[in-house]
Amino acid sequence: MPFHLFPLKSPIPHEHPLSHQLAVILLSFVLAAGFLLVILSCALWANWLPLLVALTFVLAPLPNSICARCSRADDLSPEYNSAYVDFGRFLTGMLVTTGLSLPVLLAHSKLIQPAACWMSIAGGGLVYGTILVYSGWFGGSSDDEGW
Amino acid sequence: MSIPHASYDPRRVFRFSLPRFEVGPKVRSIGTYLSGGLFALSYFFLFDAATISSHAKPPPDAPYDVVPVHMSFVDWIPAICSTLGFLITSLLDKSHLNAALSGDSWGGDGPAAVRARVVLFIGVALMAGGLAGSLTVLILKYIITEYTDYVYYGIMNVAMNGGIMLSAIILWISQSGSDEYEYQLTV
DSSP states (O other), X not given: OOSTTSOOOOOSOTTOHHHHHHHHHHHHHHHHHHHHHHXXXXXXXXXXXXXXXXXXXXXXXXXXXXXXXXXXXXXXXXXXXXXXXHHHHHHHHHHHHHHHHHHHXXXXXXXXXXXXXXXXXXXXXXXXXXXXXXXXXXXXXXXXXXX | OOOOOTTOXXXXXXXXXXXXXXXXXXXXXXXXXXXXXXXXXXXXXXXXXXXHHHTOOOOTTSTTSOOSOOOOHHXXXXXXXHHHHHHHHHHSOHHHHHHHHTTOSSSSSOHHHHHHHHHHHHHHHHHHHHHHHHHHHIIIIIISSSOOTTHHHHHHHHHHHHHHHHHHHHHHHHHSSOOHHXXXXXO
16 A cells, blocks of 8 residues: 555654664564565465565565656656656556465465465565555655655 | 526537546545556456466366366457557546647647547557457357356456456546646645
């Protein structure tokens, strides 16, 4: 889901670097749990197809950041072109839907077990959510697009 | 006798005017995400049918039979048409078209507007042709044959083409608002 639609206020006051570190540690634990779920969903049944889900969710924040850079490259030119930003959003929507529906497809055609399907979806969602929350809290507080 | 409304345009052809979708930047971004998701989802409908078809096994009581119906290239032709139509319709610059459709006195019938209308016609015709082709495949290949156990492939094909058409509609509506807002942000 688009992160900047729900402008999440950072719950961390800026004068406490310790709580920053706590948040980073917490997020890294969540990220590790997500990767653990994905890898477990592959390794338990010795079938490494669900690893594609992790790849998709890791790639999912990339189009928005790349396209935000592209459209911002000519800040001073009067021809602002929002097509790059829109294309990035379209690609993000495609990638997230791919990550959600690929395990369902694999489970439906009995290539992986249903448990592996749900585990990889949960793990991929954790990874993607971690990336979104991290970039929302720590990266890009100056611009509206964030990433 | 009353004075006509200010919004009345004497050059109008139809009694009802088309609804104008004025969407804000938030609806615009949500619609774009939604359209992308729907595009990928409709492709996954077709991929699902293709994967099941390629991993289909004969029934367990006759394990040496051949699976009679597979998906072939014919099933992919409507998808190719729909995708081409989607690309053409979405890559079209809407500003020419808005000038052409709203009946502006300037830029109404310029060569750019004429070309934009022709390209839009081709794109929508390709998408509609894809939907009709998928219905044709569903009926001819999966319904009126002796093996009717494989209707799922045809239904997924129709769902895929309908989904791409819906995605194009959502993208069109969400892009129809002006991007003046973001323009003001950058200046």
